[in-house]
Amino acid sequence: MIALDFGFGALEAEFWRMVFVMTRIAAALFAAPLFGANTVPPQVRVMVSGAVAVLVCAWTSVVAPPNLLSLTGMLAIANEVVLGLALGFVLQLSFAAPLIAAELIGGGMGLSIATTSDPVSGAHSPALGQYFSVVMTVLFLGLGAHLDWFSLLVESYRTFPPGTAWFSAGHMAQVTAFASQMFATALIIALPVTLLLLLVQVMTGVISRSAPSLNLFSLGLPAGVLAGLVALIASAPLVTDRLTDLTRTAVGQSAALLEH
Template identity: 40%
Template sequence: MIAPGFAGVEAQLWLLLLAMIRPGAAFIAAPVFGAAAVPVQLRIILSMAIGMAALSSVHFTLPADGLASFAGIALIGGEVVAGLSLGFALQIGYSAAFIAGESIANAMGLGFASMVDPLSGNSTAVVGQFLSIIATFLLLAMDGHLLLIRYIIASYQALPPGGGLMPAAVFQSIAAFGGSMFAMGAVIALPVTFTIILVQLVMAMLARTAPSLNLFSVGMPATLLAGLILLAVGAPVMGEAITQALRSSLDMVQTLSGG
């Protein structure tokens, strides 16, 4: 026989589990929170705290047959899709720095130089790793992680649990915004890549005027040196472009959350 004080424990545990789904899915897809170096236990605690606070602000009842029923599975699927959409929208602007880094590394001749990215656990170009570190600092400096949590909580008002999947227009807007990721990456890399192309054109003209010149022994160090100098000179401009990309992503997250 269950004691009267523990009669509603099972329902509270199901609510606790449900509250963790949307923030947890958003943290998996979002930058910084979804990094491989972030302990899973920390993400679970954050998801629990944010989910319970957000779920208490809306009126919600569990399906009559429980979460193991068809209605419960549809409810969980809607929460997962909503969370992944919010986190992925922020990840798009963050990934623009990786695209810019790959473009700059290939133009400098450092496409073969790679290292393990601690955020994703994958191998990436060293320039892309440098720009991703800048993007992480800028995201934290502009309180992007706090804004993401705020928009996750606000999404419960626009799309409460059990309200169905997001409209098709939302996924179309995410796809259209994802297409702009390559444009944002090109804007970030433009100050460096354009100048490196000019340096390579100069080296090509030198090779035509002096055929005996060993282009590989002169062009590679010159391009690499020019790229390093341009990265140091153009860092403020590239930082502003990365900040604009992150702001666009946060605006997209705010639009998806209905805030």
Template identity: 40%
Template sequence: MLGFGLSIEPQLWALLFTMVRVGAAFVAAPVFGAVAVPLPVRITLSGAIGILVLNSQSYAVPTEVFALTTFVSIAAEILVGLTIGFILQIAFAAPLVASELIGTSMGIGFAQAVDPLNGTSSPALGQFLSILLTLLFLSVDGHLILVDLIVRSYQALPPGAAWIAPERLRNIAFFGGYAFLAGLLLALPVGFLLLCLNLVVGMLSRSAPAMNLFAVGLPASLAVGVVALMIALPAMGDYMLVIVHETIEMTSTLVLGG
């Protein structure tokens, strides 16, 4: 029942209610939440996964649409979906942090471009690392794991009892610092080498004050940074896989409780 004497097909209402959590997760999650993904595609995927959830899980759907309890249940569904997507999105913030550290040391921090995934301006190096992380995320079936997490969330947090405990919300907020830790470790090989180069250039400038620091230091930083990126890229790719796996594991632990 809609309330006010109106009615709706029960199966259609159950599907729409199920799509709330799925759609909220897709809005905040990486890949699916990208600006390049059209809205009809998200709605279609949400409906398809909603049908999967209805056929695999059994839970009670609010009987009336225009009721206070229904609005509260919808708010809880949105909270769970956004939480799942937000934790996964933390992994995709690490390349941006790493690119800021590396780009500033290389002297290309001013190189900004529109990020096709988020629709915002970000460092060019950050776009390259973000695309690499996206490809690695898809290569380990991260999109399928996301769908599995959403489906399992209906069993761990069924509608009507989907409010996340304050302790979990606090742990999720603290987990946001993982983006800075992962970004620092991701930039560590190249950043440490560039730091050593800057120390050498600084000592040369003190020993030879007549030397043009900008004419020597900036080209050297750019050249060393490019070479260091080429050498460290395999190791950075391996650590990106570690970031993806740890974030997926933490999503299951923080939201689903294990």
């Protein structure tokens, strides 16, 4: 398989076949929002990749290149990595939409300075971003979307077996279209709350012009925070429905990448 012979014959060939299959799975898990988090140890991702690779090897007739260290073998591995990263990255785009919405809402409420360390990405995100991220994660796992995504990952070996050219301009255009849809979804999520915050800020400005003796900062910031909290509570059912649709869209976008 790699010009090295340890004397195990067919068992050794199956081992390198499983290692080759793990490349696409490991790349997808690395780019996925939940499984690729900094809080998930690399050993866990390797074990999950190996477990899924065993199932793929048993369910499909995947054939690894005869020599993984040759130019053909390296190109096959690169193609597997790109396909896996694309499947995980599309899922990452869907999870980024609530965080962008939280940035818009937090800026309107005056809570943009209230940031916390996001355990998923390792970066600093607004406090509202943690709320939306937790709700999105609970809905994603509760609806079983992670199982559908793993099913698509296994099905990708039947649709695009190793050696099939997946990297094309059409698929890259699909990823770009998914990114634009992410920004549109973020605006839809943040629109009801930001509209109410805009009305509150306009009213605050009118009051400050009518009574210049009032302190604009002492009046506007509490009013914005209070109005934002009321708007978040009132729009919670709508946000939940939108995030539920977003979880289905995330899996649908991953499935669209597997179409020829």
